[in-house]
Structure formats: C-alpha cells, structure tokens
Amino acid sequence: MGILDPELLDQVLDGVASVFLVVGGLMSLAAGIGMVRFPDLHSRMHAATKPQVLGLLSLLMAAAITWRSWTGVVLVLLAWGLQLLTAPASAHVVGRAGYRTKHFKAGQLAQDELARAVDRISRGHGARREVRDESD
C-alpha cells in the first residue's frame, strides 16, 4: 500500500493544495502591503505583479490538484497562460506612461538607462520638435 493508498494520497494532495492556497493568499497580501507602503508608481507596479503571476499560479495549482481531472489542468493552463501573456502588456504601458508623466522619484532610481536615450532624442530633430513645427 504505502503512498498508493487512495485515502492517504487524498490527504497528501489536500495538504499540498492547502499549502498552495495559503501561499497564493500570502502573495496577494504581499501585494497589498506593497501597494500601501511603496513610495512611487514603479515600485508599486513591482508589488502588483505578485498576485498577477505567482499568486495566480499558486492558486491555480491548488485548483488543479483539488479537481484531479485533466480538463481542469487544461483550463488552469489556459487561464495562467493568458494571464502571463497579458500582464506584461499592461505593465509595459503603465510603466511607460508613468515614466513619461514623471510619476517616479528620480532620487530612488539606482540607474536610469532610459534617460540617456530620451536625452539623445530630444537633442536633435526629435519627435517633439516636429510636433511643434506642425502646429506653427
């Protein structure tokens, strides 16, 4: 018998699912605390990705373990894969808008690699100059 005992296996799987549940909840709680305590937009975005990817992965794994069906695994993979596809898009666009509207504290950046490229663009005939030329 041993590990192949169905009842024992059920209990072990339920235990694993419980652990995954609590880990997912902790990820979301970490995101919430980070949303409250982090100082600027980009660090809050860093916190906000925890439940989007890791927390959802943990909870969905708990669901897949509990359901014990291959259909459930397919659904879980679909949900997590779609989340993994769309989360970077929104993070990229929000971060881009946040940088351009100066929603960050420059003193807290260890390195601002975008600043050099922005500098180089604005020096010559950049996009902004041409916008102004058209409006003249």
Next chain:
Amino acid sequence: MLEHAYWITQTLLAAAVFCAVYRVFRGPSVLDRVISVDVILIIVSSMLITDMVARNHQDFILFVIATAVIGFLGAVAIARYVAVRRPEGAAGVTELTGLLPRVPEDPGSESGGSAGARRHADGPVGGEPVTDQRLGGSGPARRILRPRRPRGG
C-alpha cells in the same frame, strides 16, 4: 485541512483587498489607481479560485479566464489616455517606431524629408538645440514631457 486553508486564504485576500482599496483612495496619480484596481480584480478572481478549491467545483473558471484575457484592457486604455501622444499619421520620425532621429553635425548641411519645414520653423537657428532654452532644460524627463502638451499658435 482544506477548510482551514480556505479561511486563512480568504482572510489574507480580504486584507490585501483593503490595502489595495486604501491605495485607490490615497493614490496620488490615476496610474496608481489603475494598478490598484488591477490588483483588486485579480484578488477577486483569486477569491473565486479559492472557493472553487475548497468546494471542489468549476463554476467560476470562465470568469478567471475572462479576467486573464480582458483584465489588462482597462489599464492599457487609461495609461494611453494619460500619456498624450502625437496625433496618428503625423509626418516625420516618430518615437513609436523606435528609430532614433538623425542629429545633423552643422546647421547648414541639413537635408532630409521634412527639413524644409523644420528650417522654416526654426529660422536661422537650424539645428541648434532650441529646446533647452525654451523649456528651461531641467532634465530629460521634463524635456520629453513638456512639448507634448498642446500649445496654441
């Protein structure tokens, strides 16, 4: 055991929702609120998953998948609205293409597609960085920001 984990997880998720709601309330910018609302949405979806795990059913999986598909649309729309961009179809090198515009060495030898319009607008200054004087030149972020605002005349 699963029941205990259910209650613990729901408590943690509820606390996280309250933190996110506080950030929506406090958030200095609309972008903070957008990512907070995103977090709230994903936490609601997490609560449904937790319920599915504890009660062992699959009723809410469609909501979770739909959230994963369309959950980012609100953030993208609002972020695009926040950062006002130049109008579509405008001539010249856009920064959206990722191409860096050419920097002419001296003002006289400038040539290019829309060089005439540029020279006309800038007058005899040509390729000199007028941007710095007009905008005060206080850093790259301001320089990329300021001229985006619509100006009259």
